[in-house]
């Protein structure tokens with residue numbers, strides 16, 4: 001059976017035995033904690049100190065950030081109700097349920113699982129977020145891709161409308177050495193530098209190289225290449241490993257990962273804490289900061305507003321190469 005429950009029923013494992021591709025999705029936070037592509041290479045970073053017992057958000061994999069990105073106080077334009085939310089919202093720290101029957105590989109050679117989370121049955125969530133909300137998250141595995149689709153349904157019964165929200169897929173992409181990885185192509189995009197108090201900048205380089213420096217930037221999905229100087233972003237992004245590392249047999253990870261997304265995920269956060277801040281993160285193992293780059297597509301510049309009775313859907317596809 002290519003979709004099974006493991007780890008005491010806390011995790012759904014998707015498997016394509018012929019291609020050795022697999023993925024693991026924890027019900028806690030609907031966090032994907034492992035994705036092995038064609039040939040069995042692990043493409044996601046997971047800290048060896050990550051809490052996997054449901055006591056805090058998982059340090060690694062793909063946590064879901066919803067309904068607020070960062071701390072509510074980060075946003076000058078945040079609606080009042082957002083102020084009651086924890087950092088990065090509640091989706092990553094709630095137990096989700098499986099909403100479909102676990103199924104075999106379909107005719108297209110892919111296998112998937114859908115998880116769901118509703119505020120209507122959770123008084124703890126309604127206390128901080130007084131909207132009738134139903135989230136669905138579908139993770140689909142093919143031999144060389146992982147697709148993640150988030151659906152936000154603001155139910156017609158909701159006591160308040162519209163519902164403001166932000167959403168982001170917090171990909172911790174594994175790299176042989178973050179100081180030598182390159183991220184392309186965000187050139188022409190404007191960014192807000194969180195490490196410089198939100199200072200604005202424009203990306204001039206075709207390939208961003210972190211080179212060991214801390215990076216915490218929100219690339220706003222507006223680029224300067226349209227007739228009026230601005231247009232929607234959401235371009236495909238490639239994370240390339242450094243070619244000189246590829247021959248190391250212990251680090252045979254492929255050449256990189258390509259990320260494409262639906263237009264709803266128009267912004268991109270690039271985050272790596274660097275050594276000093278990395279070593280200060282309690283649930284990150286020593287030197288862990290060098291093993292990943294977070295490339296996070298989302299809608300985090302401003303707030304979406306969803307009327308009751310309406311649905312919002314966004315998707316990313318990660319492709320291994």
Ligand SMILES: O=P(O)(O)OC[C@H]1O[C@@H](O)[C@H](O)[C@@H](O)[C@@H]1O
Nearest residue numbers: 057087088170194216269271296
């Ligand atoms: O430690 P957390 O809550 O998982 O957040 C990790 C990082 O997540 C990134 O998305 C933010 O831009 C960073 O500012 C933040 O430090």
